Amino acid sequence: MRYERVKGTRDVLPREALARRELEKLVHDKFSRAGFFPILPPTFEKYELYQHSTGEASDIVIKEMYRFADMGGRDLALRPEGTPSVMRAILENHLKIPIRLWYSMTMFRQDKPQKGRYREHTQIGAEIVGEAEPEADVELIKLGYDLFTEMGIEGMYLELNTIGCRECRPGYTEKLTRFLTEHQKELCEDCKLRTQRNPLRVFDCKVASCQEVLKSAPSQREHLCQGCKEHFDAVKKGLGRFSIPFGENERMVRGLDYYSRTVIEFKSTLLGAQDTLCGGGRYDYLAEELGGPPTPATGFAFGIERALLTSRGEDIFEFSGASIPLLVLPLGDKAQAYALELIFKLRQAGISVQAEFRSGGLSRKLKRADARNAERVLIIGEDEIAKARFILRDMHTGEQKEMTFEELLSLHELKGHSLLTNGED
């Protein structure tokens, strides 16, 4: 093969591409009823935006950015996540707050590719901007929970944590830093760096020896201020009211710098090492960090690839052709022109139909129809045109029937075909 795709990228083949359209439609229907509008920020931004939002201490910014200089020497990056762009767009375009926005966008992260982890992936995200109350967190989580349930995500579970706020986090971070400094020798190189840059992030570390040390680390729960405690209790109570099952995970800190208070992850037991389907939480200070007014916010995003993997299985990624519900076989020049008109009339009436225009006699065209996986064919020769009656042949049974255009239109089996509903191989 002369050209291959770049490592970590994927070709989204027709079956998956169709499933994505369906999923986006479902999200649009559900979320627009909850007041969310779609937004589509640009694919690349100034590198600085991510440095100041996703965070200088995050793995994404340190290790995974597609950072580049354009011909004008500007320092740019392909977006690794959507939240910074959405907040920048709100501030830059002076969108009225409160506002609710959703998106479906490709993201770029130069991480090690594996099942469920790609260098280009697509996230569907939802952001509630301008609402500080725990009810907004609960509403968002419930929207996600219902969506994933409706999608049929298997093995799903929700993890919840709170990571404090400006009031209470510094005191905890100080205590944690002291603890980590005492244990520096037992920590991996990354965690040594994290101790200085963003100590909370050590809880993300997968190294067994670090995990061992962290077992005796001070607990953030004991350092929460009254406001954070009340907020967290209200979120848990709200989830209880909707009977949404969740587990508290004190070690879950999320890999991005802007979070405060509530953080969430929906996971699936089907995903293996990359088990997070959806991540999110509150980011009450991001607007200010980007130069805007104080604006509380909460949001989440899920990876489409992981969502399809856990709801439809691996098959969704494969495609080697689909069947054709109806294929017109014109025989002769006059029939070719006639067929071209006919297919548009049939389509207008809601029938999915194509024509086999490559020249040849009936037996050749029938062979081609078979090779193209046609369910039925409509044979049109000069005689049929003269009589205005066509021959409909079932390619599976070989049964043939003569019928008029009107009779053809009234055939139920020809209506309402989605592109992949019939005899996929």
Ligand code: HAM
């Ligand atoms: P995140 O947890 O980094 O959060 O990513 C969200 C989701 O995107 C993940 O749970 C996962 O399903 C998917 N994902 C991430 N990286 C990859 C990858 N390399 N390959 C395939 N799927 C991937 C965020 O990006 C935040 N912006 C979420 C958010 C929105 N927080 C508040 N609002």
